[in-house]
Amino acid sequence: MAADGPLNVVALVSGGKDSFYSILHCLVNGHRVIALANLYPPTRAVSAAQTSKDTATNIRAEVGDNLRSEIDSASTTTFGISSDNNVTPQQQRGPSSETSKHDNGDEEDEADLNSFMYQTVGHQVVPLYAQATGLPLFRQPILGTAVDYGISYKDPDGQHEHEDETESLIPLLRSVLKAHPEVNAICTGAILSTYQRTRVESVALRLGLIPLAFLWQFPKLPLNPFSDPAATATSLQNRGPGNNDDDAQLLRDMATMGLEARIVKVASAGLGEEFLWENVASEATVARIRRALRRFGGDGGRGAVLGEGGEFETLVVDGPPALFKGRIVVRDGDKKVVREGGGSAWLSIPEAKVEMKPDANASSQKIDDLGVRIPNLLNSRFSVVLESLRGDIELNVNSMSLSDELSLGLSPLKLVNSNPSGENWVFVGYGGSVENQTARIVDEISKRLHEFSLSPTAITSSVIALRRMADFPTINKLYGALFREPNPPARVTISCGEIMLPQSADITILLTVQPQMRPQDRRGLHVQSRSYWAPANIGPYSQAIAYPLLSEDEGQGGDDQKQQQSANSDSSLAVSIAGQIPLIPASMILPPVPSNNQESNLPLQNALALQHLWRVGVEMKVQWWSSAVAYFPRSSSPSEARHRALLAATAWETAHTTSRPGPSADTDEGPDLWDRKYNPMYMTYDDSGEAAARPSLPDWEVLKDFDEDDVIARRPVPFVFSVEVEELPRSAGVEWHAHLGFANVNPGSIRMHTVASLSADLILYHTIVEASTSDVFVQTVVTYQRVEGTSFDGVANRFALAVKGSLTGLLANTKLSESAQTNEDYLIAAIAVKPKLTYINPESFDLLNDPSSLSDKGGIIPCRSLWDSLGCTLDVVSIFETKWTKAKL
Known part of the structure; x- marks a missing residue:
């Protein structure tokens, strides 16, 4: 598990911006992305209302039990790997060689599992990522729903192994490892969600994989004003009054690198369906999201502008040439708005296609030229x-000064425990x-x-x-x-x-x-x-x-x-x-320690x-x-x-x-x-999601x-x-x-x-x-x-x-x-x-x-x-x- 060199990574992708941005960070850190992996809603999907948290037990009965035999007997769908291993990702990319088209009726197209763990909106487009990136794509249907609601996930003891949706990752990743035994790491786009991160970690470590979450807590890692004054000025300019950090800087970083992510679901009272298919990383959209959230009490709290509280979900349609060899195109007529009620709406996309970029097979962009911003080692x-600590140390140690044993102004106290x-x-x-x-x-x-x-x-x-x-x-x-x-x-x-x-x-x-x-x-x-x-x-x-x-x-x-x-x-x-x-x-x-001076990096x-x-x-x-x-x-x-x-x-x-x-x-x-x-x-926290005081x-x-x-x-x-x-x-x-x-x-x-x-x-x-x-x-x-x-x-x-x-x-x-x-x-x-x-x-x-x-x-x-x-x-x-x-x- 303690691999110090470059890793061979399988990337979990949902179609959302975070998972693809995490892939770019894997590349810039010198790791090799071997394959993509995705979990999608089962064919016999149920309505979103049925999949709410309040009816999780019913879902397991209707979906989990009916699908268990089907999924146990089905092999994982692999895009980019054929039975004779002669078909390239560019040749095999889903239901159609040029488009991803679903004719399964409204039941599938209008179903969103509303999973705590996985994004399922836009799942129809996911098969096209094999062609768009040139990477093999492994897929597996989601089995079960959220059973363990704890913020930290407990490994199942076997009795409940197939009940929690988290465990759907096991057969998916085993399929990847069977085809690519060299894989030793897994990356995910978890930014602020402990719930998601701990579950991926649980599965990864059980399978002997090193979990990578380069975006974990990323929004609060500050820009260095000396190394990047222009970016810092932009960040300061776009902060709201009283805000000490700017979550939207992460979106700006994505836009700078050419990552294009479209909003495909809104689930906040502040965001209406007019936001659907907007480019989330554009300055205009970021400003609109901030205004919309503030109309309903503050800006939603830390991470809201990123959609970390479920305010919206995204679908990546393009990215830098180092990752995306083709662009996913969705025509206006191929997007259907599905309204769930309660302010939630999303896009069903029954058809999409990939347009390959010029010189897609050439190495048109070096990893070092991606422009991925890595936070400074020290804030x-x-x-x-x-x-x-550099140079002569001048001590100004400000410890507690000596004092007499005087009363502290407290009521008389007596000792009651020496091991409190x-x-x-x-x-x-x-x-x-x-x-x-x-x-x-x-x-x-x-x-x-x-x-x-x-x-x-x-x-x-x-x-x-x-x-x-x-x-x-x-x-x-x-x-x-x-x-x-x-x-x-x-x-x-x-x-x-x-x-x-x-x-x-x-x-x-x-x-x-x-x-x-x-x-x-x-x-x-x-x-x-x-x-x-x-x-x-x-x-x-x-x-x-x-x-x-x-x-x-x-x-x-x-x-x-x-x-x-x-x-x-x-x-x-x-x-x-x-x-x-x-x-x-x-x-x-x-x-690293210079060989001629072991003490030289002790200050660092x-x-x-x-x-x-x-x-x-x-x-x-x-x-x-x-x-x-x-x-x-x-x-x-x-x-x-x-x-x-x-x-x-x-x-x-x-x-x-x-x-x-x-x-x-x-x-x-x-x-x-x-x-x-x-x-x-x-x-x-108050209604705006902000704590009264964050010390x-x-x-x-x-x-x-x-x-x-x-x-x-x-x-x-x-x-x-x-x-x-x-x-x-x-x-x-x-x-x-x-x-x-x-x-x-x-x-x-x-x-x-x-x-x-x-x-x-x-x-x-x-x-x-x-x-x-x-x-x-x-x-x-x-x-x-x-x-x-x-x-x-x-x-x-x-x-x-x-x-x-x-x-x-x-x-x-x-x-x-x-x-x-x-x-x-x-x-x-x-x-x-x-x-x-x-x-x-x-x-x-x-x-x-x-x-x-x-x-x-x-x-x-x-x-x-x-x-x-x-x-x-x-x-x-x-x-x-x-x-x-x-x-x-």
């Missing part, structure tokens, strides 16, 4: 980050091969889940530490067997090296588990397609998992009130995000990996980070390790301070149109005492530090990991305070989140510079005392006396506060001689060195999470 924010965002399960492999160790750990995890009656979906994040990164493929398959549902946990993987783990242990796994989380409260982002957006996650981990910041059972009141709180869309969310390495998203390879790797973290965070609507760590592979010297730490600190600082209050063009994103219509989690990252308004006029350089940023390990996945130069993101938090609900011990060897960085009217979540990062003669157990107890004592002063408005801090009862209560994760330099503390030390002391990551944002060495960094609630008076 404007992270281009600034990259510039800040989940339980920590630690597993250490001992003895035998790494494969046997991993198998035992997986078995232990399964038994633990069964013991507590938990599903693997209760796991939201994991940290895997290996002795050797070369073992990663071996453990990956075993670890992945735990997760059968969509959206596996977010994950971080590092190698600690030969001397960092106990001699008999080759792997440790730390899991964060949410025992009280309901399945509907969990949301994941698992993009497995290659795109320009961020690296694909083809493996047993998601880019991110979001869940309630405070567990349901910790709310106040009875069961009814708890259920209401859980369902409340205003509840704050925690977001666990996978570690991000600097892969180029479109190719899934690292930026830092900026790119951090951009990935930002894009994942924004897609999950993260407004603020709790803290972050940058992992670096083994350095040649302490000075090199320190330099890398300063690079990370500068990148983190710049990524925050280059933003301004309010929405950002680089990060202002929201849920896709399918979500807005069908997913209750996103049904908080940026960072969203400065979430900070307490936010002052828009304050100089941004004075604003605090979340704490960041760096660690040196042995090796990172893919031999990356850096891996960024945000410990937690906060989403759906209210303005002014986050406070940040830093407190130092009297000896200044221990510093606490508190991030305090008012998660509800009565509950407060606190993440505390504790850093420690070792005092000689101190044991790790002594440090751990001191950390617990410090966290409890500091937060008691801040949140309970109580100053503890020295005698109280040494009281035995208080000590017991304090050391019950356990760290979620601890980074430690084993050379400072003897942990390796005791084979049970790692599991006994919680989630420990052994590091070669640790560095704060000022380039100072540290011995221990621990992450604590606590939950506080109003004290009863």
